Amino acid sequence: MRTNQPGTTLLDRTFRVSLILKGLDGVLELVGGILLLVITPQQIGDLVRFLTQHELAQDPNDFVANTLVHLSSNLSVSASLFGAIYLLLHGVVKIVLVWAVLKDKLWAYPWMIAFLLVFILYQSYRIVVAFSWGLVLLTAFDIFIVWITGREYRLHRARNQDPSPHANQQT
Structure with missing residues (x-):
């Protein structure tokens, strides 16, 4: 890539930073996919309830906390498996492509x-x-x-x- 050369533009640097962010997103997706494979939907629901209990004690109508509790309580094994496979595939492909483009x-x-x-x-x-x-x-x-x-x-x-030599x- 042409970074740190005299002709490097802000758009070139933005491209590189954007790719790095995409790559980091791919790593997070990979980690999330692995976590979905090893953590059961019940454990996810328990964790969400634990993390939102303080907020819901202060404001029982909190939209975000209630939505998270509702979504996690309705998470099935098949939905969890689909999410894991989706995140794993998406993350791996993204990481490989970002690496290749950066190279x-x-x-x-x-x-x-x-x-x-x-x-x-x-x-x-x-x-x-x-x-x-x-x-x-x-x-x-x-x-x-x-x-x-x-x-x-x-x-x-x-x-x-x-065709120029440089x-x-x-x-």
């Missing part, structure tokens, strides 16, 4: 874009079914990553096609 592997750019577009479609469906500001923000971030990855891919390809030099 300037040209093949990874279109895969990253395609992968994110699939999840943008799924997230958009989820927004329509059950609106969530968090999901809206995540989807907006993913759209930004797709745009900036496409931009970086075009620049990367143009550098590789430039065009393919990378740090």
Whole structure:
């Protein structure tokens, strides 16, 4: 990647930071998927009730705390397994693609874009079914990553096609 070179722009640095954030998100998804495999839905419900008991004692009508308790009490083994598999697959693919793009592997750019577009479609469906500001923000971030990855891919390809002797030099 062209970071720390004289021609590096704010957008180039933003691209790198955004990718690192996506990679960290992938690591968190991987950890979450593993936790969902080893922690039972009952244990999750117990933990949520423990963590929200103080808030609910102060305000029994607290929307967030009540929603968390309701969601965790309705968590089934199959939903927990689906969540674990989803998080594990999503996390691993994201980590591999982020690593490959950060290493300037040209093949990874279109895969990253395609992968994110699939999840943008799924997230958009989820927004329509059950609106969530968090999901809206995540989807907006993913759209930004797709745009900036496409931009970086075009620049990367143009550098590789430039016949000048310094065009393919990378740090």
